[in-house]
Every structure is written in C-alpha cells, then in structure tokens.
Amino acid sequence: MNSSAKTIRQSGRIVVHVFVTLFAFVMIYPVLWMLSSSLKDTTEIFTHAHQLIPLKWNFDNYVNGFKGFAGISFSVFFKNSFIITILSVIGTVISSTMVAYGFARIRFKWAPFWFGCMMLTMMLPGEVLMIPQYIFFHKIGWINTFLPLIVPAFFGGAFFIFLTTQFLRGIPKELDESAYIDGCDKYQIFIRIMVPLLVPAIITVSIFKFYWTWDDFFSPLLYLNSPKLATVSLAIKNFSDPTMKTDWGAMFAMSILSLVPIVVVFFVFQKYIVEGISTTGLKG
Template sequence: MNTLSNKKVGTFILSIAVWGFAIVMIYPLLWLFSSSFKHTTDVYVLAHQLIPTHFYWENYVNGFKGFAGHSFLLFFRNSLYVTVLSVIGTVIASTMAAYAFARIRFPGSSFWFACMMLTLMLPGEVLIIPQYMLFNKLDWINTFWPLIVPSFAGGAFFIFLLVQFMRGIPIELDESARIDGCGRFHFFAKIMLPLIVPAIVTTAVFKFIWTWDDYFAPLLYLNSAEKATVSLAIKSMADPTMETDWGALFAMSVLSLVPVIAVFIGFQKYIVDGISTTGLKG
C-alpha cells in the first residue's frame, strides 16, 4: 500500500510540474492573443491582464489593411508562394538524394555523404556574403528566387533524416523488386515513396515552419513592400519614428501563427512516426 501511495504522490507531483511548465511555455502565446484585442495604450497599462477590459476587434481590421498601400492579404500570398515552392523543392531534392545515399552504391558515396553531413556544422553566417554576391550577379535581388531556388538543392538535415528512415526498410525489398524486373525509378516511385510517407511529411512540415517564420532571408533579398513576406511585413508595421499600432501588429502576429499551428496539428501523427522510427534498422 505504501508503494502504491508513493507512486500516486509521485505521479501527482509530476503532473503538477508538467502543467506548470506547460503554462510557462504557453503564456507568451496567451499574452499575444490577449494583446491583439487591446487598445495600444492598454498594451502598456494592462500588460499584466490577460483578459482585456474592452475588446478592440478593429485591431484585426486595421492590421489587415497592411502598410504602404498593400493589404496584408498580399503578404500572406507572398509567404504562401515562397513557402509552398520551397517545400516542394526540398521534398523532391532531399528524397532523391537520400535514396541515392541509402540504396545506391556509387564511387565515393561514403565520402560525399560525409561531406554533406559536414555542411550541417557550417555556420550559416559564412554563406551570407557569397550567396548575396551570386544572387546579385544573377540579378535576383528583390525577387523571390533567392528564397526558393536553394531549396531545390535539398537540405543536409532532411537528407540525413530520410536516409536514416530508408535504411530502416529491409534491403530484401530491393532484391525482390530487381528479381521481378523492377527498375530503380519504378522501385523508388512505386515502393519506396509510399513506405517513407511519415519521413516525407516530417520534412515538409519542418520546412514549411522554418520558411514561413524566416525573417532574415526576406530582409536580405527583398527591398520592395509589395514583395514582403508576413514576417517582414509584421516587422515593418513597427515604426520607430512614429506611434506604432501595437494592437494591429499583435493581431497580424496571431494570424501569422494560424498556418503554422494548423500544419503542425494536422500532420502531428506523421511527425511522430517520422521522427520516432528514424535511425531504426529492420
């Protein structure tokens, strides 16, 4: 009985600790959502109060008007355009590269895989100037191409994730397919792809979130307001030279989280499957 009571007490304490940690983690989101319904002055005066005294629904109306004569709908469309194409490019390139590393033995495969893995330890800051000079030579500055085209070269992290997932699939499938006269492309398209759906969805979701939330790359390559993405547009709404409409800014920040949360919740099952089985060999 004492052992059972100790377990219950331990479980209760652990539950309280988890709930407390969850509240600490989710409080900034609750504060952001609450502030999106407050007047700008109340954001400062009633910063500690989660429930607004008056709900200013016009914050969402004013925020959606955007800035520089452009509606926020344009910025959402820009972000969606860049994000979707980046996801498509990353999934296609990373999946094909991972299949080559995981299933095809070619000269120097181990060396090139090691080189690919080494790029994970390369700080992104050292690539900024060379990439900018390259895209400037191509006359791609103030276009979406610098944000999209690199994705069609894949990503080292995603290639590694997919390689580990593919290595968990029995090699006997390849041998059986070859005996039946199945070529590499047919095997890849008809057999391998359906088996690695969780890893592909995990790749797509992570790439979607990272691209949608990216602020630095659009700031570096996009100069005009009509090409701004959501993250860049939200930052541009905060004007240090005049009074900022914080209520409208927070309202647009809340709306910018909707696609990310929806994608994460909608594909949560695949993300768990894709991560939990990565690295396991059959």
C-alpha cells in the same frame, strides 16, 4: 502496505501533473500575452501589461492590421509567404528524397566521402554563406524576386537528406531485390516502392521545412526590397516604425494570425512528426 503504496503513486502522479501543467502555462504564457494584447487598445497594452483579460475588447486591431500598410493588404503578405513556403517544401522533398535514395541504395565510387562532405555542410554557419550567396544572386539578377528563397530548396538540404537516408536504411533491401527480379529498374523502385514507404519521413521533412521557411525573417529581409513582395514575418516587423506611432495592437493581431498556419499544421500532422522522428532515429 498495498494501499499506502497506491496512495504514494497517486500522490506522485498528482505532483507530476501539477508540475507539467505549470510548466506548460509558463511556456505558453508569451502566446497568451500576445493574444491578450491583440485585443487591447495600444495604451492598455503598456499600462495593464500584466493583465491577460483586456479591460475593453478591441477587435478593430484585426481589421486595422489586415489592412496592412502602404496600401497593401495583409492578404498579399500571406500569399507571398505561402508561395515561398509551399514551393520550398516541394523542392526540398523532391531533392532530399532523390539524393537520400542515392546514398542509401545506389553503390557508386567514393559514396562515404561524398556523404561525409554533405554532412560537413551542416557545420557551416549561415553567416559564412550569406555574402557569397548574395553576390551570386545579385550577379544573375535574382535580387528582389522569390527565386533566391525558393530555388536553393530544389538542391536539397543536408539535414533533410540525412534524415531521409536514415529512414531508407531501415527499409529491408530484399524489397529492392524482389523488384529487380520482377523487372523494375532503379527509377521504378524509387517511385513505386520507396516513395510510398517514405511517407512518414516525407511528412516530417515537409513539416520542418514549412516551419523554418514560414518563420524565416532574415532571408526575405536580405533579398526582398519591394513591399509588395514582403512575407508575413517581414510585414509584421514593418508595423513597428520608430519614427512614427506604432500600432502595437494591430501588430500583435497579425502576429497571432501568422501563428495560425503553424498551429494547424502541428495539430493535423503531429502524429506523423513523432512517427517520422522516432523511425529515423531508431533505424539505420
């Protein structure tokens, strides 16, 4: 009886592993297809689209793609994306942690009301804010600059504030009281005690903000007019020109390169992603 039960469990595990493997292949197939297409000639991409292994390996797609367009190298677009993304991450981390500390640790009048107002902003569709924001940035002369893509991050984000607040509420308040007894004020408690304890939440916020900013296409399309200021996502779209012959191989090659920072960040910090999400979800 024990041997038969053990055999059933092993068979069940095999079935589960086979199913998970097949499901993972289905999920990753578009990336594999794009990687394969980045190594094919343009004609082969469409005539042998079902084949993942190229008939002829064409690494020139990466060379031609990195040359960019309009005399602008693709390294310029990567630089623009990194500038916008890194500064946005820094602004989001600073503002969100400070606001979350205020909601979680400082008592002030109507705190639940203001916290509720902050949460309600998460329900506003981006389309509702798009036109007023564009008019505002146009009035102050920020169009065709990085400022509309960076400065708003320094005023916090509702989702990140909520996530950090939940994490802070799980930290015992006895730490604050002990610090008060030792002579620390609210600012010293935040810098010396809370910030080191907030590292998992800060890394989680940084990763999500990095992903969302790096992949953002619509905002750069809306605010950036000069080709020299284009981000990676915007530059990849510009490879496709319906009025001329599109170099699909080069476009897919640059699409693969655009995934490299995201993949690197994920594999380096995946432990912190799970830890940050689990702790912010279970505590509070």
